[in-house]
Amino acid sequence: xxxxxxxxxxxxxxxxxxxxxxxxxxxxxxxxxxxxxxxxxxxxxxxxxxxxxxxxxxxxxxxxxxxxxxxxxxxxxxxxxxxxxxxxxxxxxxxxxxxxxxxxxxxxxx
Amino acid sequence: xxxxxxxxxxxxxxxxxxxxxxxxxxxxxxxxxxxxxxxxxxxxxxxxxxxxxxxxxxxxxxxxxxxxxxxxxxxxxxxxxxxxxxxxxxxxxxxxxxxxxxxxxxxxxxxxxxxxxxxxxxxxxxxxxxxxxxxxxxxxxxxxxxxxxxxxxxxxxxxxxxxxxxxx
Numbered sequence: 001x002x003x004x005x006x007x008x009x010x011x012x013x014x015x016x017x018x019x020x021x022x023x024x025x026x027x028x029x030x031x032x033x034x035x036x037x038x039x040x041x042x043x044x045x046x047x048x049x050x051x052x053x054x055x056x057x058x059x060x061x062x063x064x065x066x067x068x069x070x071x072x073x074x075x076x077x078x079x080x081x082x083x084x085x086x087x088x089x090x091x092x093x094x095x096x097x098x099x100x101x102x103x104x105x106x107x108x109x110x
Numbered sequence: 111x112x113x114x115x116x117x118x119x120x121x122x123x124x125x126x127x128x129x130x131x132x133x134x135x136x137x138x139x140x141x142x143x144x145x146x147x148x149x150x151x152x153x154x155x156x157x158x159x160x161x162x163x164x165x166x167x168x169x170x171x172x173x174x175x176x177x178x179x180x181x182x183x184x185x186x187x188x189x190x191x192x193x194x195x196x197x198x199x200x201x202x203x204x205x206x207x208x209x210x211x212x213x214x215x216x217x218x219x220x221x222x223x224x225x226x227x228x229x230x231x232x233x234x235x236x237x238x239x240x241x242x243x244x245x246x247x248x249x250x251x252x253x254x255x256x257x258x259x260x261x262x263x264x265x266x267x268x269x270x271x272x273x274x275x276x277x278x
Binding site: 046049050051052053055056057059060061064065067068070071072074075077078081082085 | 151152153154155156157158159194198201202205215216218221223241242243244246249250253256257260261263264267268271
């Protein structure tokens with residue numbers, strides 16, 4: 001049973017890797033056409049029509065997608081801290097009790 | 111020390127009374143400064159990340175001085191997870207609104223620099239201000255809340271780990 005799950009999982013991993021790799025290589029191949037030289041000059045000229053502070057405009061308007069990933073890094077850091085050091089100990093006692101009972105039930109089934 | 115004089119009752123594990131009196135006002139000042147930094151993100155240097163870190167500094171100060179259980183600015187587990195998820199969702203939804211209306215993710219709908227959105231829709235997302243910053247202040251607020259919750263969650267987690275290690 002576990003072998004079957006592992007093989008299905010590696011198949012899914014394979015497809016995900018293929019999709020990711022092909023997208024990445026396609027992006028690298030077609031990147032030449034996406035580059036617009038001087039876009040920074042254009043943005044510097046028109047950006048201050050939005051708000052006076054250019055730094056925040058670059059961070060949140062022009063590169064808003066980057067900022068989304070940047071703030072998700074912090075979430076990942078918290079998750080890794082809880083995962084490595086906590087191992088589920090940090091939860092409230094009530095939630096912990098639920099998890100303990102679930103774990104006990106699973107243990108009974110096996 | 112003389113035999114008759116008694117030092118005040120003071121648990122060695124507690125922090126000093128001076129710190130206990132001074133920390134809460136200082137933390138409030140730090141939090142107020144952080145809120146100011148977040149709300150003025152589009153007109154002054156700084157922004158969501160910096161302001162959120164300042165607010166988290168106030169909360170972390172309280173956690174360190176008063177202890178994680180007795181801190182007056184207590185963030186519960188449920189509050190942290192709910193705020194983190196809601197704010198991340200708000201950021202992504204603002205981006206998706208731009209994607210739906212103009213075809214580019216995180217297009218500044220309120221600012222409407224390229225005139226890709228009708229004026230009626232742009233007025234909804236526009237920040238009520240003398241500037242035409244659009245959705246930038248909303249993204250500032252979202253990132254600020256996210257950073258505040260994330261940074262304080264790490265410190266709260268570490269202080270609870272210390273307590274658990276002492277119990278074991």
